Amino acid sequence: MNRPNIVILGAGYGGIMTTIKLQKMLKLNEANITLVNINDYHYQTTWLHESAAGTLHHDQIRIPIRNIINLDKINFVLDKVVSIKPEEKKVKLETSELSYDILVVGLGFEAATYGIEGLEEHALTIDNINNARLVRDHLNYNFAMYNKENESNQARLNIVVGGGGLTGVEFLGELANRIPEMCEEYDIDKNLVRIINIEAAPSILPGFDPFLVEYAINSLEARGVEFITRAKLKACKPGCIVYERDGEQFELPTMNTIWAAGVRANSVVEASGFETNSGKVEVRRDLRAPDYDDVFVIGDCALVKNPSSGNTCPPTAQMAVQQAATAAENVKALVHDKKLEEFTPKDSGTVASLGNNDAIGIFLNNQKLLGWKATFMKKMIDNRYLFKLGGVNLLMKNGKFNIFY
Amino acid sequence: MNRPNIVILGAGYGGIMTTIKLQKMLKLNEANITLVNINDYHYQTTWLHESAAGTLHHDQIRIPIRNIINLDKINFVLDKVVSIKPEEKKVKLETSELSYDILVVGLGFEAATYGIEGLEEHALTIDNINNARLVRDHLNYNFAMYNKENESNQARLNIVVGGGGLTGVEFLGELANRIPEMCEEYDIDKNLVRIINIEAAPSILPGFDPFLVEYAINSLEARGVEFITRAKLKACKPGCIVYERDGEQFELPTMNTIWAAGVRANSVVEASGFETNSGKVEVRRDLRAPDYDDVFVIGDCALVKNPSSGNTCPPTAQMAVQQAATAAENVKALVHDKKLEEFTPKDSGTVASLGNNDAIGIFLNNQKLLGWKATFMKKMIDNRYLFKLGGVNLLMKNGKFNIFY
Numbered sequence: 164m165n166r167p168n169i170v171i172l173g174a175g176y177g178g179i180m181t182t183i184k185l186q187k188m189l190k191l192n193e194a195n196i197t198l199v200n201i202n203d204y205h206y207q208t209t210w211l212h213e214s215a216a217g218t219l220h221h222d223q224i225r226i227p228i229r230n231i232i233n234l235d236k237i238n239f240v241l242d243k244v245v246s247i248k249p250e251e252k253k254v255k256l257e258t259s260e261l262s263y264d265i266l267v268v269g270l271g272f273e274a275a276t277y278g279i280e281g282l283e284e285h286a287l288t289i290d291n292i293n294n295a296r297l298v299r300d301h302l303n304y305n306f307a308m309y310n311k312e313n314e315s316n317q318a319r320l321n322i323v324v325g326g327g328g329l330t331g332v333e334f335l336g337e338l339a340n341r342i343p344e345m346c347e348e349y350d351i352d353k354n355l356v357r358i359i360n361i362e363a364a365p366s367i368l369p370g371f372d373p374f375l376v377e378y379a380i381n382s383l384e385a386r387g388v389e390f391i392t393r394a395k396l397k398a399c400k401p402g403c404i405v406y407e408r409d410g411e412q413f414e415l416p417t418m419n420t421i422w423a424a425g426v427r428a429n430s431v432v433e434a435s436g437f438e439t440n441s442g443k444v445e446v447r448r449d450l451r452a453p454d455y456d457d458v459f460v461i462g463d464c465a466l467v468k469n470p471s472s473g474n475t476c477p478p479t480a481q482m483a484v485q486q487a488a489t490a491a492e493n494v495k496a497l498v499h500d501k502k503l504e505e506f507t508p509k510d511s512g513t514v515a516s517l518g519n520n521d522a523i524g525i526f527l528n529n530q531k532l533l534g535w536k537a538t539f540m541k542k543m544i545d546n547r548y549l550f551k552l553g554g555v556n557l558l559m560k561n562g563k564f565n566i567f568y
Numbered sequence: 569m570n571r572p573n574i575v576i577l578g579a580g581y582g583g584i585m586t587t588i589k590l591q592k593m594l595k596l597n598e599a600n601i602t603l604v605n606i607n608d609y610h611y612q613t614t615w616l617h618e619s620a621a622g623t624l625h626h627d628q629i630r631i632p633i634r635n636i637i638n639l640d641k642i643n644f645v646l647d648k649v650v651s652i653k654p655e656e657k658k659v660k661l662e663t664s665e666l667s668y669d670i671l672v673v674g675l676g677f678e679a680a681t682y683g684i685e686g687l688e689e690h691a692l693t694i695d696n697i698n699n700a701r702l703v704r705d706h707l708n709y710n711f712a713m714y715n716k717e718n719e720s721n722q723a724r725l726n727i728v729v730g731g732g733g734l735t736g737v738e739f740l741g742e743l744a745n746r747i748p749e750m751c752e753e754y755d756i757d758k759n760l761v762r763i764i765n766i767e768a769a770p771s772i773l774p775g776f777d778p779f780l781v782e783y784a785i786n787s788l789e790a791r792g793v794e795f796i797t798r799a800k801l802k803a804c805k806p807g808c809i810v811y812e813r814d815g816e817q818f819e820l821p822t823m824n825t826i827w828a829a830g831v832r833a834n835s836v837v838e839a840s841g842f843e844t845n846s847g848k849v850e851v852r853r854d855l856r857a858p859d860y861d862d863v864f865v866i867g868d869c870a871l872v873k874n875p876s877s878g879n880t881c882p883p884t885a886q887m888a889v890q891q892a893a894t895a896a897e898n899v900k901a902l903v904h905d906k907k908l909e910e911f912t913p914k915d916s917g918t919v920a921s922l923g924n925n926d927a928i929g930i931f932l933n934n935q936k937l938l939g940w941k942a943t944f945m946k947k948m949i950d951n952r953y954l955f956k957l958g959g960v961n962l963l964m965k966n967g968k969f970n971i972f973y
Binding site for chain 2: 306307
C-alpha cells in the first residue's frame with residue numbers, strides 16, 4: 164500500500180491507545196492516520212462513578228486529546244460516527260465522510276435500558292462525562308429543593324441505584340462517602356437519606372469471590388447502603404420506581420434513579436451490517452472482523468474469546484488497552500505486508516473500589532486483597548495507565564497520589 | 569426589673585449584633601437573654617449573590633451561631649417565629665412559646681412577588697442560604713441537561729434576572745464572571761448563553777450616581793449582560809417569561825428566572841398586629857414600636873427616618889448594624905431604668921460589587937470610587953464586619969483577602 168489511510172474510530176481506552184502506539188510505530192511518510200471522536204477529550208470511564216457522586220470533578224477525569232497525541236502526525240476529526248460502510252471502505256460522520264484503507268473500530272459502549280418502562284425518561288446513567296455530571300447536579304438539585312419546599316418530599320432524598328455490578332457498586336461506595344458531606348452542606352439530617360441498590364441476582368457482584376462480596380456488602384451497609392436483591396426493576400416513573408420481588412410488585416418513592424445495570428456495544432456497529440453476537444463483532448484471533456481483512460474491532464464492540472479458557476473477555480478498560488497493543492501491531496503488519504499476530508488476553512486482576520478509602524480485588528494467582536491494599540492497587544493501576552497515555556506530565560497532573568486514605 | 573427576660577428574634581445583621589453587644593454589656597445576673605433563630609447559623613445576606621452564582625460556596629458565608637455567641641450567657645432557641653403577641657408579652661414559636669420583658673425584633677426581609685403570575689412557582693430568589701444554593705444548583709442542572717437532550721433547548725441557557733437594583737446588579741456581576749467557567753466545565757459554547765436583566769425603571773440602580781451607573785452598565789455589557797429597561801415582568805411560565813415594554817408584550821424563553829426585584833419586611837410583623845407602613849413598623853427615635861415601650865424593631869422590619877434629612881433609612885446591613893448598637897444600649901438603659909438614646913444613622917457609603925474584581929461605590933462626602941479601589945473598599949467593609957462579629961479568628965476564617973483581584 165502506498166501511504167494508506169488508517170482511520171481509528173473512538174478515543175476511548177482502545178482507540179486512544181491504538182493511536183498513541185501507531186503514532187510511535189509508523190513514520191510520517193508511511194501512513195495517514197486519522198482519529199475520529201465525538202468529544203475533543205478522552206476520559207477515564209472507570210472513574211465516571213466518582214464524578215457522578217460528586218467526589219471527583221469531571222474535569223479531573225478527562226484529558227484534552229490535543230495534549231496526548233501529536234497533531235503533526237495524527238489528523239484529529241471531532242465528529243460523531245453515523246455508520247460504517249465496510250463494503251465501500253467508508254465511514255459516514257455527521258458532517259462529512261472518510262475513506263479508509265485500514266479501520267480500527269473502538270466505539271465503546273452505551274447504556275442499555277432493556278425496554279424497561281420509563282427508564283430512558285426518568286433514570287440517569289453514568290456512561291459518559293455529560294451524564295455523570297448530570298447525576299451529580301441532579302442529586303444536588305434535589306437536596307437543595309428539599310429545603311425549598313414546605314412539605315417534605317422523601318422522594319428527593321431516596322437514591323436508587325439500579326444494578327449491583329462493578330459500576331453500581333463503585334458508585335454506591337462513592338455515594339456512601341459523599342452523602343454525609345452533602346447533608347452538612349444542604350442542612351439535611353443524614354438519617355433521612357436512603358441509598359438503595361436494586362439487583363436482580365441473588366447477590367451483588369455476581370462472579371466475584373464470595374468472601375470479597377461479603378466484605379463489600381458489609382463495608383457499604385455500615386455506611387448506610389440498603390440492598391434489595393432478587394428484585395427486578397419494572398418501571399420508572401417521575402416520583403417513584405416499581406420493582407418486582409418474589410412475584411410481588413413494590414413501589415419505592417424516588418426522584419433519583421441511577422441506572423448502572425445495563426451496557427451494550429455501541430449500536431453503530433450492529434446498524435452498519437457487521438455480523439454481531441449480542442451487538443458485538445465476534446472478531447478473529449488477530450482482532451479483525453470476520454468478513455473484512457481491513458477492519459479491526461476492539462474494546463467493548465468486540466467479542467473476544469480467550470483461546471486457552473474459551474471464556475469471553477470482559478468489557479473492561481484492561482482488555483481494551485491490551486487489545487489496542489495487538490491492533491496497533493497488526494495495523495503496522497498490514498502496512499508493511501507482514502504476518503499478523505494473535506491476541507492473548509492476560510488477566511492481571513480486577514478491583515472494585517468501595518469509595519476513596521476501601522476496595523476489594525482479585526489479582527494474579529487468585530490473590531485476594533481488601534481495604535487499603537486493594538485501594539492502593541487500584542490507584543497504582545490508574546496511575547500506570549496515565550503514564551502509558553501521557554507520560555510523567557499527565558501522571559503528575561491527573562494521577563491519584565492520596566494512596567493511603 | 570428583677571432579671572428581666574430579654575428576647576431577640578432573628579440572628580441576621582441586626583439581631584446577632586444586638587445579642588453580641590448585650591452579651592458584653594450585661595452581667596449574667598442582670599438579665600436572661602434568649603436569641604431565637606430559624607437556622608443554627610448567621611449568614612451574610614450581602615454575599616448571597618455570590619453563592620447563588622456559584623462563585624463562593626455557601627458554607628463560606630454562614631457562621632454557626634455557637635461559634636460567635638457565648639452559650640453560657642445566651643440561651644439559643646432554634647425555632648421559627650410564628651407570631652408576636654405584644655399585649656401578652658409573648659412570642660409564639662412553632663414548637664413552643666416564650667415570654668419576654670423586653671423584645672428586640674430583627675426578623676429581616678422576605679422576597680416579595682407582587683402577585684406576578686407564576687413567579688412563586690417558576691422563579692427562584694436569592695433571599696436566604698437555601699434559595700441561593702438552589703439557584704446555583706438549578707443553573708448547573710440546566711447546563712448539564714442541555715448536553716443531555718438531543719434537541720438543543722435554548723431556554724436552558726437563557727438566564728433572566730428580574731430587577732436591576734443592588735442585589736440584581738451584584739448577582740449579574742458574579743454571573744458574568746462565572747458563566748465562562750461554567751461553559752468550559754459543561755462544554756457549552758459561551759456565545760449561546762444569554763444573561764438578561766429586566767428592569768422596570770428607565771435605568772438600573774435607580775438613585776445611584778449616573779456616572780457610576782454608566783460605568784456599571786459598561787462593565788457588565790462588556791461581559792455579555794443584556795439590559796432590557798422600562799420592562800415589566802408580567803408572567804413567569806415553566807419555559808418562558810412574559811414582559812411588557814412600551815405597551816407591547818414579549819415572550820422570552822427561559823428556564824432560569826431569578827427574581828431579585830422585590831423585598832418586603834418579614835410578614836410576621838404585620839400579621840402580629842403592629843401598626844405598619846408598607847409592612848414595616850415606623851419606630852420611635854429610640855427604635856421602639858409606637859405602642860409598646862418594651863418592643864424594639866430594627867433592620868428591615870423597621871421604618872426609620874433620618875431626623876436631619878427626613879429620608880427613610882435604606883434596608884441595608886449597614887443600617888441594621890448601626891441600629892443594633894442603639895438597640896443594645898437602650899435595652900441596657902431599660903434594664904437599669906436609665907434614659908434611652910436616640911438613633912442617628914451615619915451613612916458611610918454604598919458599594920455595589922460587579923463581580924470579584926470590579927465595583928462602584930459612593931463614600932463619605934460623595935466620593936466616587938470604581939474598579940479595584942471600590943472592590944477593595946467593599947472587601948474591607950466585609951472584613952470589618954466579620955471582625956466586629958467574631959474577632960480575629962472569624963476574620964481569618966471567613967475574610968476576603970484576595971483584595972487586588
